Amino acid sequence: MKRMKKLFAFITAIVMIFTIWQPATTFAAAKKAYTISGRTLVPTVKSGKDISKNVNTALKEAKRLGAKGKVHTVKIPKGTYYISESLKIWSNTKLNATGCVIKTKKSGFNMIATGSSEDNQKATGYKRYKNIMIMGGVWKNSKKNKSSAIRLCRGSNITLKNIDMSHGSEKHMVEMAAVDGVKITNCKFHDSDIKDSKEKCEAIQLDICANDSAYSNLIYDGSPCKNVQIIGNTFENISRGIGTHSMLLNNYIENVTIKGNSFKNITQEAIACVNYINSKIEDNKMENVGGGILFHFSKTSNDSVYTCIKNGKQAYEGKLRTNAQSSIQNNTIETRYHSLCDKNVGIELYGRNISQKMHGADNGIIPAADYYVEGVTIYNNTITAAGYGINLNDAKNNRIANNTIIGRNYDDTDPLHDQYNGIRVSTGSTGNTINDNTISGIRQTGILLYNNASATTINGNKISGCSTYGIRLNKNCSVTQSLQNNIIRDCPQGAIVTGEKSGCTVANGISQNTIQ
Numbered sequence: 001m002k003r004m005k006k007l008f009a010f011i012t013a014i015v016m017i018f019t020i021w022q023p024a025t026t027f028a029a030a031k032k033a034y035t036i037s038g039r040t041l042v043p044t045v046k047s048g049k050d051i052s053k054n055v056n057t058a059l060k061e062a063k064r065l066g067a068k069g070k071v072h073t074v075k076i077p078k079g080t081y082y083i084s085e086s087l088k089i090w091s092n093t094k095l096n097a098t099g100c101v102i103k104t105k106k107s108g109f110n111m112i113a114t115g116s117s118e119d120n121q122k123a124t125g126y127k128r129y130k131n132i133m134i135m136g137g138v139w140k141n142s143k144k145n146k147s148s149a150i151r152l153c154r155g156s157n158i159t160l161k162n163i164d165m166s167h168g169s170e171k172h173m174v175e176m177a178a179v180d181g182v183k184i185t186n187c188k189f190h191d192s193d194i195k196d197s198k199e200k201c202e203a204i205q206l207d208i209c210a211n212d213s214a215y216s217n218l219i220y221d222g223s224p225c226k227n228v229q230i231i232g233n234t235f236e237n238i239s240r241g242i243g244t245h246s247m248l249l250n251n252y253i254e255n256v257t258i259k260g261n262s263f264k265n266i267t268q269e270a271i272a273c274v275n276y277i278n279s280k281i282e283d284n285k286m287e288n289v290g291g292g293i294l295f296h297f298s299k300t301s302n303d304s305v306y307t308c309i310k311n312g313k314q315a316y317e318g319k320l321r322t323n324a325q326s327s328i329q330n331n332t333i334e335t336r337y338h339s340l341c342d343k344n345v346g347i348e349l350y351g352r353n354i355s356q357k358m359h360g361a362d363n364g365i366i367p368a369a370d371y372y373v374e375g376v377t378i379y380n381n382t383i384t385a386a387g388y389g390i391n392l393n394d395a396k397n398n399r400i401a402n403n404t405i406i407g408r409n410y411d412d413t414d415p416l417h418d419q420y421n422g423i424r425v426s427t428g429s430t431g432n433t434i435n436d437n438t439i440s441g442i443r444q445t446g447i448l449l450y451n452n453a454s455a456t457t458i459n460g461n462k463i464s465g466c467s468t469y470g471i472r473l474n475k476n477c478s479v480t481q482s483l484q485n486n487i488i489r490d491c492p493q494g495a496i497v498t499g500e501k502s503g504c505t506v507a508n509g510i511s512q513n514t515i516q
Contacts, residue, residue: 033057039065047079055087059095066092071131076100086113091130097137098162107145114155115215124219126180129155130435134163141168143193148205152176153218163187165203169194173238177207177215178223186229192238195267198340200245202272203238204230206256208248210316211362222309222316224421226254236264239340241295243272246304249366250318252277259283268341269294270333279326290341291348292333292383297322297373298352298394302343306322307364315364318439322351322396329379335386337411344387344414346405349373353392353428372396372428384408389422389439392453397431407441407466418443422466426450431480436460446491449477449495449504456481463488470495470515473504480507489516 033054034043041058045051055076062072071092078099084106089095095112104111114120114129132155133423141149148170152158158179164185165173173189176182189203206225207215235241241263256279261393263270263284269291271281276295286292299305309316333346351372358366358458374397382404383389389405391399422439425432425448433456439446446463449455449472458479465485470488473479477499483506488495495515498504 033283039070039240041074042131043076044201044308045077045081050082050084052085059089062093063090086110088116089132090115094133096135101138103140104142104145106145109149110151111139111141111149112150113400114153120217121152123154124221126156129358131157133159136162138164140166143169146170148175150174152179154178156181159222160187161182163188166191167193170203171199171201173203175205175207176225178209179225181227184233186232188234189238190236195237195239197239201239202243204242206244206253207247208246210309211311214246220309220311222248222251223254224251229257232260234262238266240268240272241266241270244274245272247274247299248316249305249307250320251316252321263289264405266290267338276326277324281328282330284331286333288334288336290338291343292335293328294348295376298371302358302360305360305366306362307360307366308362312362320369322372324373324375327377331381334384336409337386337414345391346383346385346389347378348391349376349395349398353394374398386410386421388424392425392429394428396429400432400434401436403437405439407443410443420444421448422446424448425453426454428452430454431456434458438462440464442466445472447471449473451475454478454480457483458483461486464490466491468493469497472497474499474502476503478505482508483510484512487514
């Protein structure tokens with residue numbers, strides 16, 4: 001009996017000890033998710049293993065500690081790791097993955113995302129997530145993962161720096177919507193698993209905030225992206241580089257700078273801008289791209305033109321704007337024919353005059369109006385073109401000056417290979433100045449005005465070695481001030497042809513041109 005009592009007492013003691021120490025053990029285990037020194041949190045991770053849980057625990061603690069405004073850093077130790085869920089980053093947090101290689105283990109999630117889906121669905125404006133930096137790391141998405149690698153929304157003062165991003169089967173490596181103040185610098189975006197897709201797959205996408213077909217899990221109030229800088233990055237072996245392929249009617253993306261980036265082996269366009277205002281596209285280098293720079297204030301098709309917010313429940317009431325107040329200058333562009341690219345062009349300004357109301361992609365009404373683009377300076381670009389050099393459609397009051405356009409590398413498999421012009425101004429494009437450009441080796445005409453287009457001046461251009469004409473006006477086109485001081489040689493069908501029988505005119509006549 002005494003033995004039984006002793007045994008019972010022993011068991012009771014063990015149970016009590018276990019009960020007393022269990023919470024401490026759990027607490028100790030939780031603390032091991034990271035260590036902290038000052039304002040730096042270091043997740044507890046092991047090379048070759050899944051680090052999602054501990055990194056997210058550290059990021060959540062950084063959020064709590066940064067609630068009063070001081071930025072805290074989550075620094076992942078050097079090594080190669082896997083993640084199986086999104087790393088969620090919050091305000092006043094810096095995520096430093098320098099020296100790390102991070103791969104996706106599963107599919108169906110963003111590698112990094114601002115906040116949570118639950119928070120995103122409650123947020124409006126631009127200040128839900130602020131003062132965020134994502135720095136360093138080689139991030140390798142998987143071919144099976146159809147989610148974008150980095151997703152940014154409802155935030156301000158967000159920086160991506162020194163990131164190497166590759167692979168993945170979603171359209172975009174970085175996508176953003178409803179952000180104010182994003183800077184992406186010195187990053188590499190390369191080797192997309194869908195670089196041969198016919199879809200519009202920008203590595204960096206500036207999206208619209210209209211409905212869940214464009215961007216999921218938001219309050220769709222039409223908040224546009226603004227104050228975005230994309231500077232000094234590299235794009236290689238992908239479908240598209242930077243831009244936007246959908247538009248919310250009369251909703252504009254403002255203050256975008258795309259500068260000093262390098263693009264190589266791009267099957268579609270390097271840069272595609274839709275409804276950008278007060279923007280600069282400067283000092284970029286493009287090699288073997290299907291198209292260089294698209295700058296559009298309308299779309300060729302209504303399939304990606306939206307008219308409503310709140311997921312189609314409310315018509316968006318924006319004001320039509322036409323003055324882009326933007327510059328495209330000092331870029332070096334080499335285009336090649338790629339069958340996946342809609343138009344082989346170095347630089348294009350595109351507007352559209354809609355004569356009767358139409359339906360958009362969300363079945364809302366696109367009112368009849370002239371959605372033209374004006375106020376763009378295209379200056380000092382060097383374009384080696386296998387297609388159009390510079391193309392204007394319903395573009396008014398723009399300046400095209402000091403550009404060099406060389407026709408080269410035309411591809412006989414291109415159905416349009418013998419129809420390209422150096423500078424083509426057409427379809428309601430009026431009031432443009434075309435001065436001091438150098439154009440050579442074009443398959444068709446050096447400078448063509450076509451179909452109710454006009455130029456204020458065509459002066460001081462040097463045009464040589466074009467297969468047909470130097471300068472040609474055709475179908476109700478005009479020069480309203482002067483066509484003079486141009487030097488034209490070796491254009492066998494005519495140096496300057498004004499097409500008077502097709503209703504073309506040149507004010508003050510044609511004078512002081514040199515024809516050789």
